[in-house]
Amino acid sequence: MDFSRPRHIEAIVHRVRQFVDAQVIPLETDLLRTGADLSMDQLQDLRAAAKAAGLWAPTMPSEWGGMGLTIQEIVPVFEAAGRSLLGPLAMGCAAPDEGNLHLLHHWANAEQVERYLVPLARGEAFSAFSMTEPPPGAGSDPRMIQTSARHDGDAWLINGHKWLTTNGEIADFFIIMARTDMEAHPYQGCTLFIAPRDAPGINILRDVPVMGAKDFGGHVEIIYDNLRLPDSAILGEAGQGFMLAQARLGPARLTHCMRWTGIAQRALEIAAQYASEREAFGGPLAAHQSVQWMLADSAMELKMGRLLTQEAAWLLAQGEQARVETSIAKLQVSEIVCRVLDRCVQICGGRGISRDLPLSTWYEKARAFRIYDGASEVHRMVVARDVIKRYSAG
Template identity: 50%
Template sequence: MSISFEIDERAAVIARRTAQFVRDVAIPEEQACDGNIHAGPEPLRRRLQDAARAAEVFAPHVGAEWGGLGLDMCGQAVVFEEAGYSLLGPLALNCAAPDEGNMHLLEVVATDEQKEQFLRPLAAGEARSCFAMTEPAPGAGSDPRALATTATRIDGGWRIDGRKWFISGADGAGFAICMARTSGAAGDAGGATMFLVRADNPGMKIVRNIDTLDQGLFGGHSEVVFENCEVADSAVLGEVDKGFAYAQVRLGPARMTHCMRWLGVARRAQDIALERAADRSAFGRPLAELGMVQQLLADSEIDIETSRAVLWRACWELDQGRSAAQHTSIAKTYVSEAVNRVVDRAVQVCGALGISGDAPLSRLYREVRPFRIYDGPSETHRWAIAKRAVRVARERRAER
């Protein structure tokens, strides 16, 4: 097995353009709105995405057929990290969650007609989307098999009934990819189906926008009700009862793109800490010469470099067409926790400045904490990692 850490030259060029774009355009816009875009100011999104197109960095993850730059996962890793240096960078490049993951899912699973209707406007930034799987307890959450929303056969289509919550980007989205149970019962490993539901369907309603710790997800997080929501057979995404399998098509890469974007946040926090340590003096010496501060800075450098290494390994496996389930779980767990550590250390190095509004660290701190929950909490991934490792150990023992 050969893994190269050489960056593809085309991806490197796009990454350099992205870094410049983020500093010139995204960061000033982020400062102007304090990173709070839950309300979804559409003029801001349009302005950012128009600027990204002009800078030739728009939609780096989408195939050229759909107007994107067509980077593979390893290429995305270096570009998304640069985009994530600002909380508004991914939105500008149209590679923010949940749209980015939905684009990938549609490219892989959708029919040609569905791609024209849903993928093309999404990739062009003409529409937004959401992925409606998570439900209030006792429904689907970290255990998707608890899925309680149902889809029942009717003449010419399906009727969807259920309640979803924490649906990111739902407010203002043009359509939802809704996961509903078409067979079996809550707790069963199969029986889920994905449906494409347009936001103007009278059976789909946003009940409320949830007040959350983070504020940097465009459109926020909503509670959504599907009640007598009728859709045609053409709304089925993929095959009936194969929804859980299709979810893995989306979730593995989406976990890695989360890691890419948040790694950019960690780098920004570390840069702020390094600048502060070099400029600020205490006890007659620059902070950067104090051993305890040096340890904080060094540990953050280690966390950033290690995060990038495990992320690139998982991306390489995905590019090879492997399932990469173990390495994506390892990367998601490690990077989400490492990013939190880096931002926390930066706040500590900066002291009172770190928790004030005079530096961006307080808003970065708000944003990164939920990452340890999104796309599977660390505890769920650890359970899965251990389960796979034990299975491999048993298989090896049986072969002796």
């Protein structure tokens, strides 16, 4: 691997850093101070500023106003955007829209591109990906999917119960996983449908309250009740649901790693600064070896996480599925980020717990990263299966 960074990417990273420092972090500080949630108007102002700075939709082609960057090129760009939780939202590269952009870009037909992808790419729409179901439905084990779609005349009737559908409060359309063939194995018998928000039969029960500050767009619980969709609502082909979900999830897991690495890096910088300025027991905290070790362990782990992310991104760019490498990166980075944030809160003491710094908010928000897009245990299972397959006798 070549570890050097092309000059044009270095320049973009620099501009993203400037944008996040000048436009995003002041708003983050203000929201933290007042305890208010980000409003749609504030987000649209930030998005207008990102577009004006030429920093909109890093992965989308230029004809839709994007930056046309590859999965390898976005690694440092997303990290720079991710230095604030608001950065990716401002630049059109936050989950789940960013994963849905990738999915639609590669699999939507011409009509779906016009109707769904172009408005999403331009920041004129929001989207949701609706796969997880409450027990006894599909969660860690997607084969347990219960949502069904059955042919009824010239349409499909979708019935099911989903939850934790991120962006569900604001999404203009939902990408829904449903079982279309009860006889086939779920991996071959499921299909993705795109449903506009106003389609009759999408009943949003509630925004599920989650740990920490409210996430923009929420995580909703939905009943799909005789949701009637035409054949043209199918993304890809009937039976391709899991193949497409996997194609979406691989890069989406890595982009989570990139963004969260930005948060953890900023946390480390905040903690190092506090440790250098705060005095205790006759000198700065940074003079105490146990504090130095917390900083050193965090810096080393972040470097390892970055390298794992870069390697998996490089493999994806070569056209590999990189299933195991993506699992390793997602598992390691999610756990590293939580450990780094924990140490940074510890170093900053009472100020780390207070809302005067963003650390406590990030600490709460990062916890879910070890669960969504595959819990750590599931990724360990993927890695273990690979090890056993490679090295078992015979």
